[in-house]
Amino acid sequence: MLMSVGSLAAMGLALGSVLGVASRYLSVEADPIEAELLAMLPGSQCGQCGYVGCGQAAAALAKGEAPVTLCPPGGKATVEALAAKLGVKVDLSQVVDSGPQIAEVTEEICVGCCRCIKVCPTDAIIGAAKQIHNVIREACTGCSSCIDVCPTEALAMMPIPVTLQHWTWPKPASAQH
Amino acid sequence: MGFLDRFLKTPNWGVHPEDHKRPAADVPLRLFPSPERIFMPLHQHVGGAARPIVMVGQKVLKGQLIAQAQGNISAPIHASVSGTISAVGEVTAPHPSGLPFKAITIDSDGENRWIDSEPLADPFSAAPEEITKRTAAAGVVGLGGATFPAAPKFALGKRLKVTTLIVNGGECEPYLSSDDRIMRDYPEMVIDGARLVMHAIGATQALVGIENNKPEAIAAMRQAAAAFPEIKICPLPALYPMGSDRQLIKVLTGIEVPSDARAAETGVLVHNVSTCAAVHKAIRLGQPLVERIITINGGAIAAPGNLYAPLGTMISDLFAFVGLKEAPSRLILGGPMMGTPLLHDRIPIVKGASGILAFNAAEAFVPEAGPCIRCGNCTKACPMGLLPLEMAARIRVGDLEGAEKFELQDCISCGCCAYVCPSHIPLVQYFSHAKGELTAAERSKLRTEATKRLVEAKTARIEREEREKLEAAARRKAERDAAKAAAAKAATPVAEQTQGASA
């Protein structure tokens, strides 16, 4: 009894240390996957993740300093792509998908100052000086950069309205539990 | 005969749900009196929504065009009553979400006056394209439930040289009998419509598949088709989902449509019997699709049966006509196997509405779902040969790609798997959920790519503007320098003037 327990433990210890040593000495510098990660990000440089732009965010991701869930405008799809690339498991139900959001102009308050037009990374806001601005829904990435610069708070983030074409059946409540 | 041999061999898929078709199917067709107000949705078909061309307050006649087709796959909408346009607004869509969609409201004048029609005098000597054109103009769409516009399908059939038209009188969904009724009451219309479709697509034969639980319809159709040897009436075993086009094609012709192909590519085209009748009306009578036969059935209905009702009629109006025995526990548009659950009865009927079911509490009872015991009943029932249990197990844990590897996208949502499941697992909902999520993921991927293009465009634009600014500045500087040089050469008082102007 003791013999077998002892020998198994010894074997485990020995093999474990071999693996440990091997991982230290045989480690390969990870391929620079920054570029690949960058390609998965929206590229709107909105800064919602806390980094200056998508490039820095990709660098942080590559170093493992940032969670794959860092990009709100990317939504679930981006999280999934990043997780698959980095080989990390991620509980998607934890991703706060407040649903993709987009900016919307409250026309009564807009003064037509053009500040939002300048900061919009995708040219999704149209308008001219002293004219009411408008957001092109299809082009807005929901980066919310425009919200901060609006002097009259005429811009606000709104969830993309659910339409007949976009509605999907919810997942059935799990059986068994 | 090879055809008979195939016939005797019962398919190894499908289910036999209790059909509940009678007594409603045997009740004579009733004409629904024109409602006071109808709500004509602009999107009653697959493809682009129609664009309204009427204004509030405008008087319209029955059959008058009120919304134009938009895009290649679309269908126009016509007024189903005569009266006044009272609104171009929104109404709840016949959709499980209960979300609204655009509709034109018409207050009926009660006269039901038709617009002047121009029937085609001799359609068989007309060009096939003329049939297709008129079918498109009449807003005819697939009335079996898929609501794919009929005309583009004709054009496709013509282009791909389809030889066989399959007329779908399967009506395998329980409770429904609107196709049964049209075959019993208007078999000549269906047969003539089928011949017109054959002419339009250039088919040489037509096979009319009718499930053998409708002997009256088979007899009536046989009689009507007696004069036309190119049209064959084929009784089918009553088996759900016999009315699904891929299954029907396989049973009637032995052809299996490749999973990545359309039926027309194999030389056959399927059209529903009601669609054929609508084509007949469009060509022979010049009447657009504004009315249809609709089955009102279910345990909560006092007098179940089939109604001939104008499109856009509120379901509540239909219920008022047939009477309710009790408050329905569930409302369904279509049949119980694939029908759409409705959240309330203030919803208008659309072109694809073959029936409205109002279930009583017993019919609406949903057994609680249990764990999968891997009995494989779903696999045996699946008419597509899929493995519903494997797909659902993966979707349950969020592995949508894993489910896709089992060819989730081949699923036709017929409901056989969930019907036979002893544990009553909502398999179809799992698959609908997964398909929806996968589509959404695809959409957001496209969106990300589009965003990237926009950002690049903006960056490029800003760079260009900067460059242009610099260039302009350089140019101005050069001009200034040139001017200076010129001024230096010229007399001193003139130089002062020039400098002032260029500043």
Next chain:
Amino acid sequence: MSQSYGMPVAAPHTTTTNSPTRIMSLVMLALAPATIYGFWLYGWPAIFLWVITIASAMLGEAFSLRLMNRHAAPILLDGSAILTGWLLAVSLPPWAPWWIGAFGGFFATMLGKQAFGGLGQNLFNPAMVARVALLISFPVQMTAWVAPLPLFSVGAPGILDGLLIILKGVPPALDAVTSATTLGFGKTELSRGITLLESMQHAPALSFIGSRPGSLGETAAWLILAGGVALMFLRIISWHIPLAMLAGIAIPAAILHAVDPARYLDMGSHLLSGGAMLGAFFIATDYVTSPNSPRGQLIFGFGCGLFTYIIRTWAGYPEGVAFAVLLMNATTPIIDTYFKPRIYGRDSKGKPLQTTN
């Protein structure tokens, strides 16, 4: 008029009255005639063992569910734990001591089933997991077979005696009845150098109708067969697994018996002995642990039969159904991966068919 119907319920809006409970009940019903015949053959001890085994299987299930903070009652009512206990009970020596049944029952539902996540999640057949665990752990008790001593016949133990046999063991006075099964007997004799031709002459005369030592499920082979055929007609099981498994036993048996009847038992004895029938119709056909496609089921069933024959003929144990089924259970995921049904419009490899037009 404008009533709201709350959350939409997805199609289909109709279903069958089938349920796991109904399926399990029908399987138990099909198993009942064989079990009752076994009760008659082996008397009260067998009845007590049966009750104890089923009760422990249910208790084991209930205990596991309580550990997971789940309500036990609705899940116990699906009948799967009862069926597991029942299948285990009819594969045990009928006069085995009470703790064999108790240990087996607990083991089957707790480690064989609930440890994997409950109904539908287990990789191996719970009853066979328990039977193999018992066989390896308690080889003496698990191979102590008795000759039939029909209920109410002279010398058969009454209720009290029966209870005592199960609780305290077989009294020395009755020790004479202990003997071996057909397969065990043949194997032992072979190992002593006595050919089957000689040893089988001493086989009990009425062995054909089950009047011979064995488990409840072994001796009533014909009734098991009848129950299995009934399940096929009720469409609870398909013919693929049972037929393939019996073929997997019968084909090698027929060939080798023809080659050397002194060394290899005949086909009939193979099919009617041990757990062949029980295994083919009730054990291997377990939904959870068998493949789903017809082709996969054929392979699975044939594998079960072949392994059974191999173990019976060349391995150390006289009977191999339990081992064979467990071995094939382990291959089920692989079989399911490689033998999928052909999808409509696709070839057997899953590629879209070519357009013929």
